[in-house]
Amino acid sequence: MQIPPELKFSKDHEWAERAADQIRIGITDYAQDALGDVVFVDLPTVGTSVSAGATIGEVESTKSVSEIYAPVAGTVVEVNAALSSSPELVNEDPYGAGWICVIQLDDEGTYDVLLDAAAYGDLTNQ
Numbered sequence: 001m002q003i004p005p006e007l008k009f010s011k012d013h014e015w016a017e018r019a020a021d022q023i024r025i026g027i028t029d030y031a032q033d034a035l036g037d038v039v040f041v042d043l044p045t046v047g048t049s050v051s052a053g054a055t056i057g058e059v060e061s062t063k064s065v066s067e068i069y070a071p072v073a074g075t076v077v078e079v080n081a082a083l084s085s086s087p088e089l090v091n092e093d094p095y096g097a098g099w100i101c102v103i104q105l106d107d108e109g110t111y112d113v114l115l116d117a118a119a120y121g122d123l124t125n126q
């Protein structure tokens with residue numbers, strides 16, 4: 001399993017990549033592997049205000065349906081529209097082309113409490 005050292009992680013298996021006050025998020029390699037083949041992604045709506053830990057969408061696979069949680073508090077400013085026609089990108093490139101959305105950070109504290117790569121590795125026994 002890949003755990004990129006430059007990212008932060010939630011205990012719910014979302015990753016967060018910061019660029020100034022915008023946080024790009026997706027589900028981790030560990031999560032996509034556990035889900036199996038992703039067949040549908042329910043994306044959040046641009047403009048939606050979210051709290052850290054709130055459900056913002058779903059990932060449906062051949063095995064199950066799993067909720068996507070916002071790792072930070074803020075406003076959804078962009079979604080990965082490519083996932084509508086190519087949900088398999090979540091499996092193929094979870095930290096790249098398979099990203100879910102971008103959140104404009106409203107609460108710095110919600111980003112600061114995310115796990116670093118070592119702590120996420122401990123959580124997933126990697």
